[in-house]
Amino acid sequence: MQAAKLASMPSAQRPAPPILSDGVITLRIARPTDADDVALGCQDPLNAMWTTIPSPYTVTDAQDWLGKQPTGAAWWASPVWIITTPPSDRWGGTIDLRPDGHGGAEVGYLLAPWSRGHGHAARALRLACTWAFSALGLQVITWYAFVGNDASRQTARNVGFQVPNHVFPRFAAQRGERRDSWIGTLTPEGLAAASRLADPRGAYLGPELTRRERDVLGHLTQGQSNRDIAIDLGISENTVKNHVRSILEKLQAKSRAEAVVIGLRQGLTSLPS
Ligand SMILES: CC(C)(COP(=O)(O)OP(=O)(O)OC[C@H]1O[C@@H](n2cnc3c(N)ncnc32)[C@H](O)[C@@H]1OP(=O)(O)O)[C@@H](O)C(=O)NCCC(=O)NCCS
Known part of the structure; x- marks a missing residue:
């Protein structure tokens, strides 16, 4: 942002x-x-x-x-x-x-x-x-x-x-x-x-989300389901699931809701206006 x-x-x-x-x-x-x-x-x-x-x-x-x-x-x-x-x-x-x-x-x-x-x-x-x-x-x-x-x-x-x-x-x-x-x-x-x-092993150096992961995080912030996100972004539901898993891992979050909270706190996403 x-x-x-x-x-x-x-x-x-x-x-x-x-x-x-x-x-x-x-x-x-x-x-x-x-x-x-x-x-x-x-x-x-x-x-x-x-x-x-x-x-x-x-x-x-x-x-x-x-x-x-x-x-x-x-x-x-x-x-x-x-x-x-x-x-x-x-x-x-x-x-x-x-x-x-x-x-x-x-x-x-x-x-x-x-x-x-x-x-x-x-x-x-x-x-x-x-x-x-x-x-x-x-x-x-x-x-x-x-x-x-x-x-x-x-x-x-x-x-x-x-x-x-x-x-x-x-x-x-x-x-x-x-x-x-x-x-x-x-x-x-x-x-x-x-x-x-x-750190050639690629250790966690902060939340470096890809552009697509940030798109998906934005949709999670709006409370959308994987199915709705898949339709909006024109990708498969399975791909959305993979992005969500990767976001949770990178943000060290245990749930979608926690990922949204961390994303908001770190300025990676914002609430819909
Ligand atoms: C600058 C400062 C923040 C660095 O703190 P630090 O993270 O503990 O730094 P380190 O002691 O781990 O040293 C950092 C690097 O500098 C190197 N270094 C330290 N003293 C050095 C010296 N006198 N000459 C050359 N290299 C030196 C270290 O070897 C290390 O490099 P490496 O990791 O490649 O081996 C700290 O010294 C400090 O607070 N200084 C006073 C305030 C200040 O200078 N602020 C910056 C203003 S621009």
């Missing part, structure tokens, strides 16, 4: 912000109770050095930031997730997308020091970008880091961003000062190629 279409939907019909998981990390929505962990994690010197968060960072900064987080309909214009590693639900980092309204978005992320060293940023980046290409219909996602941030550059490259070694002088501002930066871009094709390399 395109971002513009989502934005123009009445808020009652717009899906709730999606929860994304690859089986190792989960991206969930921010809560006021995250404040103490956000404050602790953002006081870390690496986060101060490589991002634009306030420095020094206080619990009040965390509470202010959490208080400003978009909810409901507004969330879709600037998606933000908290990175967690189940079974713990503790804040372990943040990732956000800033759509430009023209098919692009900039991504930013940071991890709590206690979450680092396991490639969790790459997992979060892969999940958020997979979702954004699919649910928001983005064509490109851009990234930048201040020169010297090797861990972030390697993370971006691992996910499929094209990051040349070129230095862009004074590209970005940090607390009133311009800093030299590296810049990268990610396309859906680059993400798909890197995802196959990262």
